[in-house]
């Protein structure tokens with residue numbers, strides 16, 4: 001999808017985290033194809049998340065020293081921060097095989113029973129989007145996690161019997177973008193919970209250097225810093241922007257990514273210095289120019305930018321709020337001083353104070 005004025009996205013393809021948005025955090029097709037190559041293989045290579053890394057290192061070392069299977073691990077955090085990567089690292093660090101599945105793929109408890117009963121001792125079971133598992137499967141998982149046992153129901157009606165099935169010890173690694181949606185009994189059964197934070201620009205710069213090395217792209221420190229600053233705290237976005245900047249550097253220059261090349265390239269792709277794309281800027285610009293910074297209702301704001309309510313609320317706003325550019329209040333959306341600053345506009349009060357200048361662009 002593009003944000004072309006003449007082709008407003010339909011509500012269908014504008015679901016939260018629309019995948020083919022350059023600064024969207026969800027994986028698109030190209031990401032999926034290259035991510036395997038860019039994934040750090042062990043904790044040492046995994047950039048940032050210092051606390052999580054340190055704690056996980058202890059958990060895994062201790063288990064290894066005891067010759068035991070590692071405790072179940074829950075990874076929570078926004079898309080693209082490294083949950084899948086970390087699950088593979090856990091398996092690698094334990095020298096164990098990994099089985100990958102996801103909540104939505106497990107429709108029936110029987111599906112889960114089939115997977116669990118085929119695990120080898122010590123295997124890592126990665127359950128992505130664990131908050132989207134069905135209720136019966138979830139209940140089966142409680143017992144499996146705690147007692148390494150499941151009850152397989154055979155037959156139907158009054159004649160149905162539960163046959164207990166012993167499971168080999170395994171490590172469940174659950175991942176969720178919505179830790180708050182996990183029922184407490186499930187959350188409590190994880191021995192270790194890691195919450196992944198957004199990355200600092202300096203950390204993203206390291207991610208970018210590392211990826212550039214793997215992609216055989218020459219990049220200057222300042223070029224990496226430029227990309228890092230526009231990557232919304234998310235390694236997946238950093239890697240994606242790096243690939244687009246690489247294209248630009250190859251076509252328009254000698255292939256080396258300097259600050260200037262990075263900045264020009266991302267200008268072409270309409271990703272600004274703070275990582276806002278065209279949609280984000282349209283929302284912010286409407287809020288400032290048409291509504292004097294708000295408060296304005298979501299529906300009105302959506303009409304003003306020619307987008308669906310949901311697109312504004314779920315695609316654009318979360319990052320604007322996180323960046324402290326927009327606030328949601330009971331009276332409506334309001335812009336913060338940082339928003340005026342970012343778009344180079346002057347708030348109405350200040351304009352009056354500065355001698356009654358009227359120009360929207362200040363002076």
Ligand SMILES: Nc1ncnc2c1ncn2[C@@H]1O[C@H](COP(=O)(O)OP(=O)(O)OP(=O)(O)O)[C@@H](O)[C@H]1O
Nearest residue numbers: 035038039046047079080081082083084085235236
């Ligand atoms: N700490 C890190 N160091 C280096 N690269 C990273 C790091 N975290 C993530 N990446 C890179 O970012 C990309 C996305 O990571 P990953 O797939 O693990 O995210 P995720 O949290 O599982 O996302 P989702 O919620 O969409 O499943 C991968 O290509 C990975 O190489």
Ligand SMILES: [Mg+2]
Nearest residue numbers: 083084085128
């Ligand atoms: Mg993932």
